[in-house]
Amino acid sequence: MTMHKGSCLCGAITYELKSEPKAVTHCHCRMCQKQHGAAFATYASIPKSDLTYLSGENLLVSYNSSASIVRKFCGLCGSNIEWVGSEEYPDWVSLTLASLDSPFKPNRVKRVRVESQVCWLQQ
Numbered sequence: 001m002t003m004h005k006g007s008c009l010c011g012a013i014t015y016e017l018k019s020e021p022k023a024v025t026h027c028h029c030r031m032c033q034k035q036h037g038a039a040f041a042t043y044a045s046i047p048k049s050d051l052t053y054l055s056g057e058n059l060l061v062s063y064n065s066s067a068s069i070v071r072k073f074c075g076l077c078g079s080n081i082e083w084v085g086s087e088e089y090p091d092w093v094s095l096t097l098a099s100l101d102s103p104f105k106p107n108r109v110k111r112v113r114v115e116s117q118v119c120w121l122q123q
Ligand SMILES: [Zn+2]
Pocket: 008, 009, 010, 011, 012, 013, 074, 075, 076, 077, 078, 079
């Protein structure tokens, strides 16, 4: 059963999720700031087996931001889609929550790596 659908900015990459995204986080680390060009990145996690690409999977470009972590983005429009390779949770993938097209209201949003939070973020 499909619970959610998502896509990149140009629409070439589309995906569906078979379960509710979990563990929603605003990550304030410097790598997320750089990659997203923003104050923080918002990710939600889902078992890899519950993520299916409907189109454009071949357009995903991978960047190893550390030894195990791979960040995947659309090679056409640059939209960030995946963060994978956690040694703690090898069977899970983190998805950019803003790429989701279906309504989703997390119960809780956790802020992580706040030690590198930018001073210009309005609270
Ligand atoms: Zn795209």
